[in-house]
Amino acid sequence: MDVKVLVFGQIRDYTGWDEKTFSNIPDTENLKNLLETEYPGLKKLQYQMALNHSLIAMSTTLHNLDEIALLPPFSGG
Amino acid sequence: MNTNSNRYNRQILLKGFGREGQKKLLSSKVLVIGAGGLGCPVLQILAASGIGHLGIVDDDRISPDNLTRQILFKPSDIGKLKVETAARALKDLNSEIHIQAYPFRLTNKNALDLFPDYDIIVDGTDNFESRYMINDAAVLVHKPLVYGAISEFEGQLSVWNYQDEGIRTTQYRDAFPNPPSPSSFQNCNELGVLGVLTGIIGNLMASEVVKLASGIGKPCTNRIWMYNSLNHTSYDFRIHPREIPTGPKNQKEFLEMDYVKYCSIPENQGLQINSYELESLMNQNDTLLIDVREPGELPVFTKWDSISLPLAQVREKAVQLNKNILVTFCYSGKRSDQAALWLKEIFGDSKTIYSLKGGIKDGLSA
Numbered sequence: 001m002d003v004k005v006l007v008f009g010q011i012r013d014y015t016g017w018d019e020k021t022f023s024n025i026p027d028t029e030n031l032k033n034l035l036e037t038e039y040p041g042l043k044k045l046q047y048q049m050a051l052n053h054s055l056i057a058m059s060t061t062l063h064n065l066d067e068i069a070l071l072p073p074f075s076g077g
Numbered sequence: 078m079n080t081n082s083n084r085y086n087r088q089i090l091l092k093g094f095g096r097e098g099q100k101k102l103l104s105s106k107v108l109v110i111g112a113g114g115l116g117c118p119v120l121q122i123l124a125a126s127g128i129g130h131l132g133i134v135d136d137d138r139i140s141p142d143n144l145t146r147q148i149l150f151k152p153s154d155i156g157k158l159k160v161e162t163a164a165r166a167l168k169d170l171n172s173e174i175h176i177q178a179y180p181f182r183l184t185n186k187n188a189l190d191l192f193p194d195y196d197i198i199v200d201g202t203d204n205f206e207s208r209y210m211i212n213d214a215a216v217l218v219h220k221p222l223v224y225g226a227i228s229e230f231e232g233q234l235s236v237w238n239y240q241d242e243g244i245r246t247t248q249y250r251d252a253f254p255n256p257p258s259p260s261s262f263q264n265c266n267e268l269g270v271l272g273v274l275t276g277i278i279g280n281l282m283a284s285e286v287v288k289l290a291s292g293i294g295k296p297c298t299n300r301i302w303m304y305n306s307l308n309h310t311s312y313d314f315r316i317h318p319r320e321i322p323t324g325p326k327n328q329k330e331f332l333e334m335d336y337v338k339y340c341s342i343p344e345n346q347g348l349q350i351n352s353y354e355l356e357s358l359m360n361q362n363d364t365l366l367i368d369v370r371e372p373g374e375l376p377v378f379t380k381w382d383s384i385s386l387p388l389a390q391v392r393e394k395a396v397q398l399n400k401n402i403l404v405t406f407c408y409s410g411k412r413s414d415q416a417a418l419w420l421k422e423i424f425g426d427s428k429t430i431y432s433l434k435g436g437i438k439d440g441l442s443a
Contacts, residue, residue, distance in 0.1 A: 008303055008312070009228045010262055046257035054315045055252065058409070071301065071314050072262065073253045074226035074233050076270060077115040077203040 001064045005031070009072040014041035029059035031068060047072045082173070085127050098291040103129040103174075105290035108195040110134045110183050110211060112159040114146040114270060115201035115225050118279030121149060123286060124167040130175045131167065132195060135159045136182040146272035183207065185334050188214040197289050199223045199282060205256045206336040212237060212249035213324045213331055221289055221296075224249065225282040229268050230307045232278035235316075236285050236296040246298035247316040254323040255415065256340040274306050321388055323415060330392070339422065348417045349434040350404070358402060358431070365400035369416040370407050378406070378437055388412045395423045406433035 006019050015035075025031045028049055036042045048055050050069040051062075062068075085099045107128050109116050112135040124131060139147070139154045139162060149166040150159070160178035167176050179191065183202075188210065192198060198220050200211045208226070215222040221239040225232065239246045281304075288294040301314040325331040350358070358364045359381050366383035369391060386394055388407070403420055405413035410433060417432035424430065 006312070008305075009231055010268075044258060045261045046253070046255065048252060048314075050314050053313050055317060057317070057319065069312060069314065071252075071303070072228070073205070073257055074228040074231070075203060075205045075208060075262070076227040076268075077111055077113055077201045077225065077275070 001025075001062070003031070003062050003064075003066045003068060005035070006067065006069040008070065009074060011042065011045060011047055011070050011072050014039045014045070025062055027059050027061050028056060028068065031062065035070075045072060084171075084173070088126065094291060094293055098293060099127060101291045102127050102287065105197065106130040106132070106195045107197045107199060107286055107290070108132040108134065108191060109199040109201060110207070111201035111203065112147070112149070112163045113137070113143065113201060113203060114227070114272075114275030115279045115282060116199075117147045117149045117163065118276045119199055119201055119225075119283045119286070120163055120167055121170065122280060122283045124171045124174060124176070126283075126287060127171065127174060128286070128290065130177070130195075132177045132179060132191065133160045133163055134179040134181070134183045134191065135163075136180060146270065146275045148272075148276070183211070185210050185214065185331055185336060189218060189328060189331070192218045192220055195220065197221055197223060197286055199286060201225065201279070201282070204340075206340040208249065209256055209324075209340065210334070210336045213334070216248050216250075216324060217328055217331055219245075222249070223282050223285045223289070225278040227270060227274055227278055228262070230271065230274060230305060232274055232281075232304045232306070234278060234281050234285070234297055234302045234304070235300060236289065236298045239289070239296055239298050241296075241298060246296075247318055248322075248324075250322060250324050251319050252301055252314070252316045254319060255418070259341045271306070277306065278304065321412065321415075326389075335422075348414070348421065348430060348432050349410075350431045351434050355404060355431075355433055358404060361402065363400050364402040364404060365398060367398070367403060367405045367416070368407070369405050369412050374408065376437065386416075388416055391416045392419050392423065395420060398428075400428075402429045402431070404431045404433060406437055408436045408438050410434055410436040 002021050002023050004021050007015050048071040051060055052067055089096050089099050105128050112133050137159050139150045149163045154162045158180050160180045164176045164178040198215050215238050222237040224235045237248045299316050303312045368383045368385045369388045371387050405416040407413040413432040417430050420430045
């Protein structure tokens with residue numbers, strides 16, 4: 001089971017990539033934990049998670065080919 | 078208003094826009110907050126297209142490093158107030174419209190005096206405290222808010238708080254319920270910005286204003302549209318209303334907010350404790366355990382005595398919390414984090430405040 005993760009804004013400064021595929025992740029909470037273990041800098045960021053383009057407020061089960069995107073707030077103008 | 082001059086011919090020619098659309102633009106009142114990288118292109122095209130009344134708020138003066146993107150300003154304007162220079166430049170562009178300059182910083186102490194006079198609010202500011210404050214004010218006085226923001230080579234666009242056939246679309250806090258900790262993201266002053274990006278996002282913001290003002294098309298509501306100028310790609314984030322709004326509930330709460338402090342609360346980790354730490358705290362008489370869930374939510378928590386104070390009432394009833402150590406909890410730990418932040422705001426260092434990390438979902442109730 002593969003899911004695609006996309007990151008935006010300054011989040012990529014921590015991951016070093018824009019897009020990456022992860023396998024066998026049961027839900028978004030597990031994905032978040034995995035990402036924050038691999039890239040501890042993410043822990044201090046306040047970002048939102050979108051599953052298939054839709055922002056989610058709680059952990060959600062993942063399915064094959066799901067797409068998760070991490071949305072940071074921007075303040076610049 | 079006069080729509081007979083040739084000036085607006087090309088817009089009036091447009092099917093679906095026409096004389097009616099132009100009349101609506103000319104009778105619209107739009108308040109643009111921030112006359113900077115986003116504000117300048119927004120103001121320029123709105124003035125040229127004939128928005129009848131433009132308000133501009135900014136307390137800043139023009140500096141040389143503004144000139145790559147703040148296209149209403151010339152080198153000879155350096156040191157002058159942005160709003161006054163912008164107002165003059167816009168008057169030169171279109172003398173038929175009315176321009177009101179407000180040469181001060183918009184805060185929660187004056188926003189509610191200005192917003193009611195306008196139909197559409199535009200957020201072209203460059204910091205989180207202004208963005209949260211502007212959103213909260215727009216929500217309280219029921220004004221649509223056109224939002225744009227940038228970070229390095231990317232930009233975000235949305236229209237918040239628009240009444241769509243009686244249903245209010247999402248607000249900024251539905252996407253970002255709480256401000257990020259101050260150390261987490263850098264701003265344009267630290268990261269830099271290409272002039273062309275603020276031009277692109279600013280013009281898209283102006284396009285949303287024109288659509289709202291004239292009633293054409295579909296506004297960019299219930300989503301954040303993300304643009305990457307390096308790859309020329311975009312991505313849509315659909316936003317849903319949150320069950321528990323985090324903003325001030327009424328004008329009184331809004332006026333009492335300290336947005337600068339609100340957006341500089343350090344990371345939440347310091348407020349969180351785990352169940353072992355809680356256990357040792359519960360042996361102290363001075364600890365009050367607070368269930369911030371709604372009454373009736375399961376599981377019932379019986380391990381220790383606790384009081385019920387649903388999140389929505391935390392701020393108004395905080396004064397009744399008469400112990401020195403306050404520990405909030407909920408099912409997952411999210412609402413209790415919010416409650417702890419609010420209690421910290423209210424009590425500062427006079428009480429010790431914690432949120433139970435991860436909530437009681439993992440069986441603490443057993």
